[in-house]
Amino acid sequence: MKTVIFDMDGLLVDSEIRALRAWREVAKKHGIPHIDELFPKIIGTNTFTRGIIFNEYYGGAFDFTACNEEVRSLAHGYEAETPIPLKKGVRELLAYLRENGYRIAIASSGLFSTIERRMKYHGIYEYFDVIVSGEMVTHSKPNPEIFLLCAERLGVSPSEITVFEDSPNGIKAARAAGMRPVLVPDLFAPEKDIADLAYTVCASLLEVKEKYENGSL
Numbered sequence: 001m002k003t004v005i006f007d008m009d010g011l012l013v014d015s016e017i018r019a020l021r022a023w024r025e026v027a028k029k030h031g032i033p034h035i036d037e038l039f040p041k042i043i044g045t046n047t048f049t050r051g052i053i054f055n056e057y058y059g060g061a062f063d064f065t066a067c068n069e070e071v072r073s074l075a076h077g078y079e080a081e082t083p084i085p086l087k088k089g090v091r092e093l094l095a096y097l098r099e100n101g102y103r104i105a106i107a108s109s110g111l112f113s114t115i116e117r118r119m120k121y122h123g124i125y126e127y128f129d130v131i132v133s134g135e136m137v138t139h140s141k142p143n144p145e146i147f148l149l150c151a152e153r154l155g156v157s158p159s160e161i162t163v164f165e166d167s168p169n170g171i172k173a174a175r176a177a178g179m180r181p182v183l184v185p186d187l188f189a190p191e192k193d194i195a196d197l198a199y200t201v202c203a204s205l206l207e208v209k210e211k212y213e214n215g216s217l
Contacts (some may be wrong), residue, residue, distance in 0.1 A: 001180065002101060003156045005147060006046065008108035010166040010186035011205075013084045013118055015075075016043060017187060022074035026067050032058070040188050044111040044167035049140035086122050087186075090203030094127045096209050107163075108152040109141060110132040130154050140171040144177035151177070162217075164208065169195045182208065182217070 008194055010016035020039050027035035038057050042050045054064045089163060097104055104127050108115055112133035119125040132150040139145045151158045163174035166186040174181035175197045183198035183207060195201050200217065202208045211217035 001162050003103045003105075003154055003161045003162050004097060005105045005107050005150055005161055005163045005179070007163075007165045007167070007170050008110055008118070009107055010087075011164055011184055012087060012090050012106075013122075014076075014087050015084045015185075018075055018084065019071070020187065022071040022078070024069045025074055027137065029070075030062060030067065032062055037116060040168065044141045044169035044173075045189075046134035046137075046140040049109075049206070050166055054172045071141055083121060084118060086124075087205060089207070089209060090122075091124065093205045093209045093212075094124055096212060098127055100212075101204070102153055103156070104131050105130040105150050105154055106131070107132045107146045111135060140177065141167070142172035144173045147174055147177035151179075160180070160213070162199075164205070171197050184208065 004014055009019070013191045022041055023035050026032070037169050041057070044148070045053065050068065077130045088175065106115060106128050110133060112131065112135065115131055115133055116125065119128065130150055130153045132146055133151065134140065134146070137145045137149055147163060148158060151161055158178040161179045163170070163179045163181045164184055165171050165181055166184050167173055168190065171183055171194050179196060180199045183195060183201045185201070190201065200211070202211065208217065
């Protein structure tokens with residue numbers, strides 16, 4: 001299995017903590033309750049799917065479009081002030097995979113322009129053979145469409161691909177695509193049903209590299 005797909009937010013870059021901060025600010029401003037409970041459910045989704053989940057959760061009591069734009073504006077402001085750092089082990093793992101002949105891709109619900117900007121800022125853009133972003137698909141994670149499109153563009157059977165994800169929605173999507181999902185949790189410890197869907201759970205991408213090196217992955 002010499003092909004891997006990475007999610008971006010919360011896995012390659014430490015962005016989810018800032019997204020949560022922005023949602024908390026907007027929730028406080030508009031009196032939106034239980035945002036910390038909702039947030040894990042929307043991680044890994046695109047704007048359309050996030051809106052569906054938000055409106056189902058709150059029964060249409062709040063204007064998702066307006067709130068989402070406020071969150072986006074706040075998050076952009078945070079990033080302009082302080083660029084989002086890479087997660088631990090990213091450079092080491094990417095270098096290991098490239099040196100050992102792996103094909104490497106990103107399948108993220110974020111915008112292509114955001115993925116490109118962040119990967120180029122950190123000098124790791126050239127590691128990726130294929131990038132598939134949220135606007136390139138109709139259905140967001142947990143639907144497997146984004147991973148299946150990524151496999152098609154890589155020219156590899158889904159069963160031959162390992163996917164690295166931090167979110168429940170991403171793990172569900174990878175499993176539904178017939179790929180091997182590896183869970184690297186970010187902000188929240190995984191529920192048992194999500195951990196059970198994963199091939200393995202690693203504390204960081206450094207641990208992923210160690211498992212490759214010792215032959216356990």
